[in-house]
Structure formats: structure tokens, C-alpha cells
Amino acid sequence: MTSAIRPLVISNVRLADDPSGQPVSVSVAGGRIEAIGPNLAPPPGALVEDGGGALLLPGFVEGHTHLDKTHWGRDWYVNEVGPNLTDRIANEREFRKASGHDAGVQSLALSHAFLAAGTTRLRTHVDIDTDAGLRYLEGVLGTRDTLADVLDMQIVAFPQSGLLIRPGTEKLLGDALAAGADVLGALDPALIDGDPAGSLNATFALAERYGKPIDIHLHEPGEVGAFTFKLLLDRVEAMGMQGRVVVSHAFCLGALPEPTALLERIARLRVALLTSAPPSRPVPPLKRCRELGITIFGGNDGIRDTWTPFGMPDMLERAMLIGMRYDMRRDDDLALAFDCVSAAGAQGCGFADYGLHAGARADLVLVDAETLAHAVVARPVRKLVVSNGRVVARGGVLAGAA
Template sequence: MSTLVLTRVRPWGAPSTDLVLRDGVIASVAPVGGRLPDGAEVVDGAGLLALPGFVNAHAHVDKSWWGQPWVSYGGEATTQGRIAHERAERDRYGIPSTAGAVAVLREFVRHGTTATRTHVDVDLGVGLRGVAHVREAAQELGGAIDVSIVAFPQDGVVRRPGVLDLLDQAAAAGATHVGGIDPASIDRDPVAQLDGLFAIAERRGVGLDIHLHDRGELGAFQVELIVERTRRAGLGGRVTIAHGFALGELPPARQDDLLDDLRDAGVSWATVAPVGTAPLPWRGMRSRGIPVGLGTDGIRDLWSPFGDGDVLRVALGFARLHGLRTDDDLTDAVRLATSSAAGFVGRAVHDLVEGAPADVVLVDAENAPDALVRVPPRSLVVSGGRIVTRDGKVLV
């Protein structure tokens, strides 16, 4: 078994300790100065802050042109407009491709992300090619990042006959989740879309992760439909609503009712905390134990020229959007990007504790709030007990 010891590191800002990583898991959290395992590789953390590996709970790694020539923004700035523009232009830029997915996954690793849930387009134009490319990219990185795939019908479901069959094939072939998108405004038949998606989830034993951009009461109505179908299917803990901009726009009493429903049904929430959207009722979600994950969304693609793959920077955006100031709240924002997101990548635990995956990020910061507001470079990234980034250089 391979053993790596990170000495004199400060988990979550606690006093210095030694982390013993053996065979891909944290074997022990030991006092500094104790006897080190024979034959272990030893790295002196020199008092750096230790955090768990970051978890990107909402990405689109199949469509990025990171590291490739600049592509100017075009098309209409609406959901339908972005879909149409992407469909018209993607072949021109070689999307999807294994090389493109490798480039953006390496950037994730450089910033300390060790696990991600990524949506991968599945439609009548690309079929399942994107899924194959992303799997090949993950294999090329040799386990440096754990990649969970959502088979995502970006162009709609029931309005594109044959897409449900493709989603079913992807689920049968190992996708961990099936996606959906705006059942009301894209397909204009929310019941049919959700019936089709939930049928696949029940038949294949996979989860669901549904993009919901619709605002106001139209969005709230679809949240209620998703909650009701989740209860009926007994899929609590396996359904996620992504974006869900409507929730932050509703009156407080309406929000509270929906939050109670989400909690009772076991539906989680993923957000990229975009500028200009209404803050989520985050404290109400936290008090109810509703899982919230943070993600980068698309990065430099045909939807947006923005993004750099740094989930810690997304957590900073979340903190600013929600007006967080206290140390406890700022630390919780970092937890959203790390330990609290374990369930989004199929883990029971993801933290700096014995038995957890040996995913560790070292940064030069006093504590978690300091790391959040300064977003310092990642000094060392360990994934599965193996050093994958050192001083900003990706080693895989």
C-alpha cells in the first residue's frame, strides 16, 4: 500500500497535525511529532491550511474550449437563444472532444477540485459521443479527479423524439444521473418530461439532476412537480434541482413552504451563484438540512466567455451574493464547496477525517474565511492519496 504523510498541516485552521494517507484514504489524523510509517513519502506542510478537495457539483466539461483560441460571444442571450447558437456552431469548434474535456479537467485539478458532477450533452446531433469523450478524458487523467456524469438533454426531451431513448442508453451504460431542462418552457409539457425522466431513474437506478431556469411562479410550479414525483418514486436523496432561480424571487412565506417540501422529499439544490440573480433563502436551506452544492457551470464555451474552473472563487461569489460576513458563515461557504458536497459525487463523507477519501488541498491562509476572501493559489493538491498539483503545476 502507498502511504503519503502531510506533516504540520492545519485542517480547517486547527492546530498543526499530521495527516497519514494510505491506499487512497485518510488513515489517521495524528499529533505532530509522532512516529511516521516506515517507507512513507513525507511532505512538510509547514503550517499551511488544509482543506478537503473541492467538489464541483455542477459543470459542463464536454463543451469548453479552455486553452484553445478565443471564440467571440454570439447569438441571443436567452436560454432558447443559447441552445440554438450552440447547436449551430459547436461542430465548427470541435465540440465535444476528449482533448477539450482533458484541458478543462486539468484546470479543475490545478485549482484543487478532486471530484465533479458534470452534465454532458446527449441529443440527436451528438448522441452519446460526449459521454464517451468525457470518460476518455477522465481516464487520461488517471484518477486525479473523480468524474460523475449526468446525461443531459440540453435541447429538450419530449420535443425531440428519440432523446428519451438516448438518455436511457446513457443510464444503462453507467451515467450516474439523467438530466432535464425547464420542463414547462422548453418542452412545454412538464408532466410528460418529468414522467419520462423519472421512469428512466426508477428503471435504471440512477439519480436525476434537472436544470430549472424558469422564474417566478412558473419555476415554483415546476419545483412542486419535481417534489411530488420524487416522493411518489421514492427517490429522496437522489434528485437535484440546478439553478432554480425562481426560489430566490418568491415571497418569504412561499419560500418557506417550498423549503419544507424540498426537505421532506429529499431534493437537493445546485447553484453557480451567478451575478444578478436573487439570493437563495440559504439560511432556511441550511437549517432544514437541504443539501446545497456549488459549481462552475460552463467555462469559456458557446454559452459564456467567463469562468476559470475555480470552485473556491464560486464560493466567494456565493458569499458575496448572500451577504455573508461572519467567520461561521464564510466557513460554511467553503464547506459548500468541499465537505458538505459529498453527496453530489456519491460519497458518504468528504472531509479531513479518518476513513474519508485522501483528497487534500493546502493553501497559504490563516483559516477558511481568509482562504475564501483571498482565493490564494493552491500550494499542493492531493487526490486519492496522490500528489496531483504542486505550486500550481498539474502533475498528471
């Protein structure tokens, strides 16, 4: 249930895009930014915060994570899984079945950590398969309901074990979309399902039936991935899904010797790309994508689960890792890395009313940093986090609204 929100004025903060460094104030009412400017007077009854000269940033956007899988806050998981994608899928499925992994408890724990570090918008993929049915989805839906006032969460119904190779999954995906999932997921139509045309046909038919966008994991390498990508673009064009499809990972785009023609078609069809900027895999050419007008944004992927011991619910760290992976050293390049976990993330996921302007949802983060580039590389503790007009964290620790 949405509770009443006190008006809020934060004074003495600096804007990253203002070279003068002059302090401004931000006034917030009804969960929205009313104004940003010098010396704004607080209305009667407003909560007043002194920003102490901190840098003001918009709330961060996590574009791709897996809240249902995480072991965040639990004992260390000893990872002995094999090297193949199919090894990791089978290992996780068996572990979760044997351990009684509680997706509701774990997704809430990781969501709290995201909030404390300044993430106010988040897209999570949730496994739907014939072993678990909708159990993991139900847990994450509970977390979304619990944090509805302070965390804008999109849920992707994701067939982690494959679609066509596990009969019954297609119906479960439809049930998940009917139950509240926002986006239809998909996975490696050629290398997992073994039938790229059939897998994509089933995915696009489901999306059309339920009126949902698509976010597909595409790990397939090189020419195999490019072939699948072209089949996907054919369906985007034929079914009028322009602007409603995200391709996550898209490793093939970083392995092709000359991807320009494919990138140009991706741009024309307004297909967005998600990268976690992994150090060990090819990555889409970020700057070339931006030059062509492709929305490319960032996410962590899994965090502390059976797949990986790595990851932190800190989007400033993810921006830093994007900067390192793409050899970004200039301050303007680091601003581009930050855009991947802020405005571009909001655009790629379709989060509305984002940014630091009047009328935007009041998602604000204060950090003690000289510049935006400094914030990305130093990743200072979040001095204050405001989500949907509510103070949710101070000094990196959750506050009452969360």
C-alpha cells in the same frame, strides 16, 4: 489501471477548525487517511512532505459544470449570441457541429485545471441530443477513464436541447445511462418541453428503469418554476426518490414572495439544491435552506464556452462568489460558503468517504492562509494537492500523478 500508492505523511499543517493553530501531521496509506495528529512517524518507504505551517483543507467538490462544452485553452470565442435560453441552445449546437468541437480533448484540459486548483470530486453534465448522439459522452467518458486514479467524476446525461421536443432523445438518454453515465439530467419541463407533466413523467420513468438519480436544470422563473417544482416533488414522493434528486439553479425559489411551504416540502423529501450564485438571477435562500435541513451546494456551471466567457476551475473562487452573492462577510458565513464547495457538495452529489478524518479518501489541499475565511477571499495558489492518496499538484502546477 490503478497504480500502487506510496504511503504519505504530511507534517506541520494546521486544521481550519482548530483555534489553537497547533501543527499536526496527516498520514495516508492506500489512498485513505490513516490518522491526523501531532508528530506522526512516517512508516518505512513513505513519502514525507513538510507542510510549512500551511492550512489543511479537504479536496474541493465541483457540484455542477459542463466539461464537454468548454473552450478552455483554446482561442477566444467571440460571443454574439442572442439573449434567450433557446438562442444559446441553438447557437451552441450549430457551433459545435460546424467546428468539430472535441469533447474529449476539451474535458481533459479543463479537468487538469480543476485538479491543479484542488478539485478532486466533480459532477459534469454532458449534452445528449439527436445531432451529436453520444459523441460528447464518449469524449468525457475517455477523460474519466484517463483520470480515474485522481479525479472522482460523475457524469450526468443531459438533454440540453430538450426531451419531448426532439423525438429520439429519450432513447439516447437511456443509451447514455447504459454506456456509463451516472445520473439522468433534465431541463425546464414547462418552458423548453412545453409539457411539464409529460416531460417529468418521461424523466422519472427513465430514472426508474435504469436505477439512476436525477439532476434537473430548472431555470423557470417565479410561479411557473414553482408549479414545475411541485409536480417534480409529487413524483419524488410517489416513486420513492427521496434523497436521489438534485434541482440545479432553482431560480424560482429566490423569486417567490413566500417560499416557506415549498422549502419545507423540499426538505421533507430530501431534494438537494445546486446554485452557482449568479449575480443576475434570483437564487435560492441559502441560509433558510440550511436552517430547514436542505442540502444546498455550489458549482460553476459553464466555464469559457459559447454560453459564457466567465468561470474559472477554482472552487475557492466559486466559494468567494457565493459569499459575495449572499452578502456573507463574517468568518463563520465564509465557512458556510466553503461548505458549499466541500462537504455539502459531496453530500449533494453522493460522493462517499469525504472529509478530513481517519478512513476518508485522502483528498487534501494545502494553502498558505491564516484561516478558512482568508483562504476563501485570497484564493492563494494551492501549495500541494493530494487526490486519492497521490500528489497531483505542487504550487498550482500538475505533478506526475495527474
